[in-house]
Amino acid sequence: xxxxxxxRSWLGGDAQSWLLILPAVIIMAxxxxxxxxxxxxxxxxxxxxxxxxxxxxxTSGPIHRVFATTLRICLxxxxxxxxxxxxxxxxxxxVTPRLRRWIFLCVLLPMWISALVRAFAWVVxxxxxxxxxxxxxxxxxxxxxxxxxxxxxxxxxxxxxxMLPYAVLPLYANMRDIDQRCIAAARGLGASRRQAFFRxxxxxxxxxxxxxxxxxxxxxLGFFVTPAILGGGKTLMIAEFIRLQIVEILRWGTGTMLxxxxxxxxxxxxxxxxxLVGFRRIFGGARSL
Numbered sequence: 001x002x003x004x005x006x007x008r009s010w011l012g013g014d015a016q017s018w019l020l021i022l023p024a025v026i027i028m029a030x031x032x033x034x035x036x037x038x039x040x041x042x043x044x045x046x047x048x049x050x051x052x053x054x055x056x057x058x059t060s061g062p063i064h065r066v067f068a069t070t071l072r073i074c075l076x077x078x079x080x081x082x083x084x085x086x087x088x089x090x091x092x093x094x095v096t097p098r099l100r101r102w103i104f105l106c107v108l109l110p111m112w113i114s115a116l117v118r119a120f121a122w123v124v125x126x127x128x129x130x131x132x133x134x135x136x137x138x139x140x141x142x143x144x145x146x147x148x149x150x151x152x153x154x155x156x157x158x159x160x161x162x163m164l165p166y167a168v169l170p171l172y173a174n175m176r177d178i179d180q181r182c183i184a185a186a187r188g189l190g191a192s193r194r195q196a197f198f199r200x201x202x203x204x205x206x207x208x209x210x211x212x213x214x215x216x217x218x219x220x221l222g223f224f225v226t227p228a229i230l231g232g233g234k235t236l237m238i239a240e241f242i243r244l245q246i247v248e249i250l251r252w253g254t255g256t257m258l259x260x261x262x263x264x265x266x267x268x269x270x271x272x273x274x275x276l277v278g279f280r281r282i283f284g285g286a287r288s289l
Contacts, residue, residue: 040260053253077220093175107168115162149230155231170215
């Protein structure tokens, strides 16, 4: 009788839960895990079985240059986006709820616009005859148009604009959970506003900074549209290099090898951060916006 009751309890609890998530597991396996396994297989089987494609990581100069360019742009994008996101998030926790909603709308609105549309908008703004150069020339601040596009500068500008919301959200979630009584206690003990910020608030917001930086960096690694348009073919990042290998040069082995390395690097980075810092601390616990 007891065993029967336990059996019914198991069927009504854990088994039912597994049945509910089974369709999602099947979809993930068919449309995500299986293609990834195919990519891994092609990387070790084309053009010949073995690890010859992975040996290019140590010997290929073009791959080294692409990795260096990608790392440089992603790090620069992450630093700038986190700095700007920190300022915006600090303002968000200090203003009235009504103003906070308007600021959030301005921050999140770009996320609803296609990356392609945003990239072409930056082309209009940054080109030699664009708005920025026209304003600077009319004010007499420059004698000739600046090279703001078709280079790494244009790519970084476009990527920072795209990634800013992804920096603001984890930073705001972290800052919102900081107990403001700690700041008040520091002020009550004689600390100035600046000392209270640098000695109390800033250290408490470090998990949010780490989370925002990792999130922006991971997303930036796979950027394709923005570098392709704003870089003008002169700034080659790894996603575009993978497309070049597979679509134009038809070196499927090299392209899938690079894709596999990129996926592995992202997963490893996420695992290390989750292990060392913890996702609950990074994203401000379980509270909602």
